[in-house]
Amino acid sequence: MTATATAPVPTNKIGLTKQDYVGAKSTLCPGCGHDAITSQIIQAAWEMNLEPHRVAKLSGIGCSSKTPTYFLSQSWGFNSVHGRAAAVCTGAALANRTLLNILISGDGDSMSIGMGQLVHMIRRNVPVVYIIEDNGVYGLTKGQFSATADMGSTLKHGDVNEMAPLDPCTLAMELGCGFVARSFSGNPKQLATILKAALAFDGTAIIDVISPCVTFNNHDGSTRSYKNAKDREMPLQELGFIPYYDAEEVEIGDGEAREVTLPDGSRLTVRAIDKDFDPTDRFAAMKAVHEAHAKGEFLTGILHIKTGKPVLHDYTHTVPEALATIPQAKVKPGPEVLAACMKELM
Amino acid sequence: MLTQTTSIEAIDGETLINDFSIEVATVNGSGSQTANIVLMRTIFQMGVPVTGKNLFPSNIAGLPTWFQIRANHKGYKARKAGIDLMICMNPETAKEDVAKVKPGTLVIYDEPLKLNALRADLHFCPVPFQKLVTAACPEPKLQKLVKNMIYVGVAAQMIGLDMTEVKAAIAKQLDGKQKAIDLNQGAVQAGYDWAQAEAPRQNRLRIVRDAQTEGQIIIDGNTACALGALFAGVTVVAWYPITPSSSVVENLIDYAKLYRRDPETGRMNIAIVQMEDEIASAGVVVGAGWAGARAMTATSGPGISLMSEFLGLAYFSECPGVFIDVTRMGPSTGLPTRTSQGDVELCAKASHGDTLHLCLYPGNMEECFQFTYQSFDLAERFQTPVFVVSDLDLGMQNWASAPFAYPEGSFDRGKVLGEDELKAVKDWGRYKDVDGDGICQRTLPGTPGGKGAYFNRGTGHNEKALYSERPEDFLATVDRLKKKFLSARAFVPRPIYSGTGVDRGILAYGSSDVAVVEARDLLLEASKTTDYLRVRALPFTDEVEAFLQDHAVVYVVEQNRDAQMTNLLREFYPELSTRIRKVLHYDSTAITAETVVDQINAYER
Numbered sequence: 025m026t027a028t029a030t031a032p033v034p035t036n037k038i039g040l041t042k043q044d045y046v047g048a049k050s051t052l053c054p055g056c057g058h059d060a061i062t063s064q065i066i067q068a069a070w071e072m073n074l075e076p077h078r079v080a081k082l083s084g085i086g087c088s089s090k091t092p093t094y095f096l097s098q099s100w101g102f103n104s105v106h107g108r109a110a111a112v113c114t115g116a117a118l119a120n121r122t123l124l125n126i127l128i129s130g131d132g133d134s135m136s137i138g139m140g141q142l143v144h145m146i147r148r149n150v151p152v153v154y155i156i157e158d159n160g161v162y163g164l165t166k167g168q169f170s171a172t173a174d175m176g177s178t179l180k181h182g183d184v185n186e187m188a189p190l191d192p193c194t195l196a197m198e199l200g201c202g203f204v205a206r207s208f209s210g211n212p213k214q215l216a217t218i219l220k221a222a223l224a225f226d227g228t229a230i231i232d233v234i235s236p237c238v239t240f241n242n243h244d245g246s247t248r249s250y251k252n253a254k255d256r257e258m259p260l261q262e263l264g265f266i267p268y269y270d271a272e273e274v275e276i277g278d279g280e281a282r283e284v285t286l287p288d289g290s291r292l293t294v295r296a297i298d299k300d301f302d303p304t305d306r307f308a309a310m311k312a313v314h315e316a317h318a319k320g321e322f323l324t325g326i327l328h329i330k331t332g333k334p335v336l337h338d339y340t341h342t343v344p345e346a347l348a349t350i351p352q353a354k355v356k357p358g359p360e361v362l363a364a365c366m367k368e369l370m
Numbered sequence: 371m372l373t374q375t376t377s378i379e380a381i382d383g384e385t386l387i388n389d390f391s392i393e394v395a396t397v398n399g400s401g402s403q404t405a406n407i408v409l410m411r412t413i414f415q416m417g418v419p420v421t422g423k424n425l426f427p428s429n430i431a432g433l434p435t436w437f438q439i440r441a442n443h444k445g446y447k448a449r450k451a452g453i454d455l456m457i458c459m460n461p462e463t464a465k466e467d468v469a470k471v472k473p474g475t476l477v478i479y480d481e482p483l484k485l486n487a488l489r490a491d492l493h494f495c496p497v498p499f500q501k502l503v504t505a506a507c508p509e510p511k512l513q514k515l516v517k518n519m520i521y522v523g524v525a526a527q528m529i530g531l532d533m534t535e536v537k538a539a540i541a542k543q544l545d546g547k548q549k550a551i552d553l554n555q556g557a558v559q560a561g562y563d564w565a566q567a568e569a570p571r572q573n574r575l576r577i578v579r580d581a582q583t584e585g586q587i588i589i590d591g592n593t594a595c596a597l598g599a600l601f602a603g604v605t606v607v608a609w610y611p612i613t614p615s616s617s618v619v620e621n622l623i624d625y626a627k628l629y630r631r632d633p634e635t636g637r638m639n640i641a642i643v644q645m646e647d648e649i650a651s652a653g654v655v656v657g658a659g660w661a662g663a664r665a666m667t668a669t670s671g672p673g674i675s676l677m678s679e680f681l682g683l684a685y686f687s688e689c690p691g692v693f694i695d696v697t698r699m700g701p702s703t704g705l706p707t708r709t710s711q712g713d714v715e716l717c718a719k720a721s722h723g724d725t726l727h728l729c730l731y732p733g734n735m736e737e738c739f740q741f742t743y744q745s746f747d748l749a750e751r752f753q754t755p756v757f758v759v760s761d762l763d764l765g766m767q768n769w770a771s772a773p774f775a776y777p778e779g780s781f782d783r784g785k786v787l788g789e790d791e792l793k794a795v796k797d798w799g800r801y802k803d804v805d806g807d808g809i810c811q812r813t814l815p816g817t818p819g820g821k822g823a824y825f826n827r828g829t830g831h832n833e834k835a836l837y838s839e840r841p842e843d844f845l846a847t848v849d850r851l852k853k854k855f856l857s858a859r860a861f862v863p864r865p866i867y868s869g870t871g872v873d874r875g876i877l878a879y880g881s882s883d884v885a886v887v888e889a890r891d892l893l894l895e896a897s898k899t900t901d902y903l904r905v906r907a908l909p910f911t912d913e914v915e916a917f918l919q920d921h922a923v924v925y926v927v928e929q930n931r932d933a934q935m936t937n938l939l940r941e942f943y944p945e946l947s948t949r950i951r952k953v954l955h956y957d958s959t960a961i962t963a964e965t966v967v968d969q970i971n972a973y974e975r
Binding site: 078108119 | 587600601630632639645649651653654774828
């Protein structure tokens, strides 16, 4: 016995340690940006006191889509088919709207085969935190370009991408998505704040996280290498997050800070670093992203946020309880209904 | 004072009482469907068994369409080749329509078409439709619709329909729209009165009141499937419109609005979402099934092709879901408005790798209802996709049927462990075959208590649902899936046998049933006795093997080119397959009894 008492392991508001939010050991390449994102998901889930059994983790196919096994092992997960986790998530959400959905996808998964489903998921405003772990290449098939690869970026063996990239953030804003953010796996503090805000949001939250592929896209000619991303990242804002359970008045401080109250009562504070724009104005945000892109920069932070939009369940006009477990008596009409239907057809 | 313009006497030949076929040739989009259903419904209301088949084009308006009505006092429901009364309303096809009928056919036609000059061996009844419609309906824009009701009136008078019943059928069809009812009833009366005064008298084709349809309903299979799903407590429906399946969900939407609202809040306890395509529809079904909902989609062959990847995922990761395939004629876009049994193998095997899906083959309206209801129990019991393999002939045509019996009892939600059950289980594994039937215990996302979470995946997995590349794990999984599939033999609808134990057998399924029933009678008239087994599900049950075993020759009747059911029978009973003779019909029309008889006779010649 040593004399020194072990410090108590910190727990969150529901009595869980951070360890309770981890998953299996990652099998991705050492140094992969995706693992850094996984760490921040664990951090945010712990801080937000998520009940693990209420979380559904969904993914498609690819390196990024493997990661849901690496966090929240006490949550149900579904590693589905390439680019179509959006539909699986929509189904799970319809079956049980009390679930909190975290969907992990990649640029290959979401911006090519999955483009249609991503677009329609946003259109339906399916409640989900949709994270695109964006490295510009197909890692699992050993390094082909994806549709988000920048023009002029090269593959390891020298091939140059000559086509313009697709940008999930401007696309999401064009579609009227109520929560659009970009971050960088090398900026954990910002990422954690964005994730917490997304978890507090009630519709589709799209987060594009630039996440360098250390094996296939970390060379000098790549525009998604750690070095290149670090050089080009332009954080838009200093973000602050005051969780719903923090009743005390938090001093926001001086300056041009904006504050957005999120659906769960948490508050997001946004203080412009360089150029200010109103993140609730999506046209201003789209302009800013395009302008930055033209300058070879990528903006990170909360690009657009708009609360209060109708979500999937408003469009289906469904009851508040989970349809999956609704009692038979409520969904099996009685013999008198069948008799009425038959009479109608006689 | 009645004046006879033509002098056709009673038509020669036998009198066909309650046993003849009518074909109406019209233009798609002209509103003729209502008129044709009124004609059919009147015969039904007069107690005479009747079926109606709409041969419609893949088009909204302007292309030719034909509606065939068969009245048959013996209750035969199959399509019958050979028309006894042809009503020619489409100038585009009139010449062909007249050319194709057999001698002695009565032809009602629009006078200016002058069809009577075409053939001398038919009985013609020219009708001045324009004159009649102008008198009956002064509003020019409604005349096109009303014109159809005039031929109903003319035909009604000529074949002896009761005008009270005709008018009741109009009121039923137009459900409460009084102005339209008045207009159409007036038009029918105008046609009737004209025929009374001017049309040739004929005695050959008569409808005489009978009592065979009392208490019956007229329904199409898609409505029946919708009702089956409604009563099965479906809660998540994802779909994409495709002919001929769309009306499954459209009917379900209508029923849901009436019977699936929370009485207090008015909110729905069913979610029906029109998706962006069939792929997404299947994805929603899989996701919802995984999360514990009773989920379904309805589609046709092209949709199943698109859904195949998700079907493999659902099969391999064991997610329940109901897939209704209202088969149309493929391959490719094929003939979207024509019937086929060409998706039998597709449904059985949808997706890459070794897959085997549970399939139900309804053969009539009651089974469209019952099997759809039952498919949800099967999907949850076996944690797998279940197909209801219908077709356009069942799904979109009008069939008389006994009213459906209420499906009593509780839903079978399968082996789902809740919080309390999980507490009692020591070492739970999602894919552990604890009962030896290949069916494992599943849990639903959202179950509290800290136990039972697992990772659902389409990749290789072990009993704990963990990723595994070990050959023994993979083998154990796919062999267990086969075992599970075969376990369903004790649960799926068993085949229906009819016969006396002779050495010739007929095996059929689905919409071919009506033709086989009639064909067996025709064969019997020629002293050829047959036994009959109607297969109703995959996996095949023991009766199927016994039937093959017990008959020296088994004619397998189906509506596709490649003998798809035969191929499945060969796979499961290779040693018995030499007994099979294929009877195939695949010209895109519904099979007739004559086709079955002719092909069997050809084998036996």
